[in-house]
């Protein structure tokens with residue numbers, strides 16, 4: 001008999017789970033995505049989709065490594081296929097100035113080199129706050145405004161269904177026999193629908209500008225740092241991370257910080273047109289919640305939320321774990 005899985009949430013994590021469930025179970029499973037919002041109105045849509053672990057709380061490093069490596073491998077596969085342009089997957093050089101020595105990502109990206117003193121001196125010329133360490137490497141962007149629709153198209157072509165609906169509480173599904181398994185990918189929405197008090201917003205404001213001459217990303221990891229990330233048709237200038245701030249309107253002081261800081265880093269940005277500004281709420285949590293919950297009546301809910309500042313980076317790897325849990329639970333049904 002065909003089994004039915006409902007995925008709640010149509011952000012990058014929900015859509016990744018939906019596609020992977022179809023890939024694994026083919027016509028043996030019917031997948032329905034139920035969500036209040038769809039692309040282009042999810043958190044990932046506003047992000048640049050740069051691959052890189054960031055703001056993941058205390059999520060164990062081995063998990064972050066596994067999940068993010070899986071996404072990197074997936075992006076490599078797309079980049080080497082005829083789908084790269086449609087999916088918005090680019091391979092770009094990056095400079096990431098860091099606060100701490102040692103990281104889990106330098107063995108995943110390509111050609112990672114530590115910046116030497118001469119390179120740091122050159123970056124620091126004329127700067128009040130000096131960079132003390134950093135890396136140069138090449139990695140992927142999967143521009144969510146293209147990447148989520150690309151995955152969505154795959155999902156719908158494979159027979160997937162969308163339902164637009166706001167869920168008040170996940171208990172709405174606990175006595176329904178419509179679905180065998182529910183996968184909760186609601187990001188920050190889990191604060192409300194499962195009452196997870198560990199969830200918090202990490203507000204991020206960015207600006208998108210037109211600068212088609214820019215082909216290199218620059219990321220300053222410091223709290224008062226800026227970043228510049230090219231996408232295919234625009235460049236994302238950032239950024240902020242304000243804990244527990246739920247306001248998605250544009251703050252003029254953040255705009256000033258973003259434009260001033262990025263223009264100091266790259267004076268060529270002084271004359272570029274601004275396309276729009278945007279503020280989104282990263283689904284922050286002490287650690288990512290990816291686990292099954294078996295309700296007293298036997299109903300299975302798989303939680304997959306709280307991916308903080310790198311939900312795009314880890315989505316594919318997390319979806320792989322969700323598929324494994326679904327497989328285990330199906331074998332018990």
Ligand SMILES: Cc1cc2nc3c(=O)[nH]c(=O)nc-3n(C[C@H](O)[C@H](O)[C@H](O)COP(=O)(O)OP(=O)(O)OC[C@H]3O[C@@H](n4cnc5c(N)ncnc54)[C@H](O)[C@@H]3O)c2cc1C
Pocket residue numbers: 008009010011012013014034035036037038042043044045046047048049050051052165166167168185186187188189190193203204205206239279280281282283305306307308309310311312313314
């Ligand atoms: C400024 C900024 C820059 C970023 N840059 C990057 C980056 O470069 N690289 C990177 O990897 N990550 C980046 N991120 C982080 C990334 O965007 C998020 O971690 C990721 O988008 C989270 O995806 P998600 O699918 O878990 O949640 P979301 O995208 O928030 O999706 C949640 C889904 O659940 C639905 N939902 C919620 N509540 C309910 C409900 N009650 N009923 C029904 N549906 C509901 C929503 O409508 C939505 O469809 C950035 C974030 C911000 C804000």
